[in-house]
Structure formats: structure tokens, C-alpha cells
Amino acid sequence: MRSVLPMALTLTLALAAYPASTASAQQWSAEQMEVVDAMKHCWNVWMEAVNSGSPTAFQAECQTEDSSFWVGTQSAPIIDKGYLDRTWGVEAGMDLAWLDLRPLHISIHGDVAVIHFYGLWRFPGPVVAEWKRTEVWRKEGGTWRQWTGHVTPVSP
Numbered sequence: 001m002r003s004v005l006p007m008a009l010t011l012t013l014a015l016a017a018y019p020a021s022t023a024s025a026q027q028w029s030a031e032q033m034e035v036v037d038a039m040k041h042c043w044n045v046w047m048e049a050v051n052s053g054s055p056t057a058f059q060a061e062c063q064t065e066d067s068s069f070w071v072g073t074q075s076a077p078i079i080d081k082g083y084l085d086r087t088w089g090v091e092a093g094m095d096l097a098w099l100d101l102r103p104l105h106i107s108i109h110g111d112v113a114v115i116h117f118y119g120l121w122r123f124p125g126p127v128v129a130e131w132k133r134t135e136v137w138r139k140e141g142g143t144w145r146q147w148t149g150h151v152t153p154v155s156p
Helices: 004-017 030-052 056-062 083-087
Strands: 097-109 112-123 127-140 143-153
Touching: 030 056, 030 097, 030 112, 030 127, 030 143, 112 143
Parallel strands: none
Antiparallel strands: 097 112, 112 127, 127 143
């Protein structure tokens, strides 16, 4: 018992000297941050597109030519870029904003990146929605673009 007490005291003091920090929990490489920055930029472009009433800017700046956008959990796979043109308007005029993008894992293989993350959005009400997402981005002409992905709402 006498030898355990000094060891426990030493461990306690050592842990107190190095407090936990969420900032140090994940460190991304410059290449990974380039993908995250592209995603954040495109989420801003998405919001501008919602407010303008047209998906054109988002499609031109952020999607690949063969983008399948994403596959939702309550719907069939969306297999063509023209989906946005046909269904645009649901979000138009809504008090909608993205709040945070929290990457969990970023894997880059040449010109393709796979990102697992949480996205937080504010909807009218105000309601905050959290989404688990997996997206695949492809680098084209030096720019990361959304290729495809999957989104699942997190239960409240």
C-alpha cells in the first residue's frame, strides 16, 4: 500500500501538468486541411446558391462533371448532376445556415479524398440538425470538388 500511494500521487501530478485539450485531439496535415478548406468554401457557395435561388454556382464551382451529389438514407441513389436543377427550391428562402464541420477521418489517395465528418446546420425554428456524412472529393485542375457522398441524420 505504501508503494502505491507515491505512484498514484506522481501519476496525478503528471496528468495535471498536461491538461486535456480538444484542440490537440486531432492534427491534420496540410493536404488534409486543403480538403477541409475546400469543403468549407463549398458549404459557403451552397448557402449563396440557396439564397440566390439557383444551384448553378455550386455546380460549377464545387461539383465534378460526373458528380452523383449524395445518397440519402430515405431515398434512392441520386446518380446525376442534373438532380439539383430538377429539385432546386426546397431550401430557397429558408433561414438556413451551416454552423460547423467536424472532420473525424480524412484519407487521401492521390487525387481522391474520403472524408468522414459531422456537419451541423441551423434550420428554421431555430432547429439545429446534426448529420453524419461521408463524402468523396476529387481533385480536378488543382481544385478539390465534391464527387459523391452519403448523409445520415443523427437522431435527437
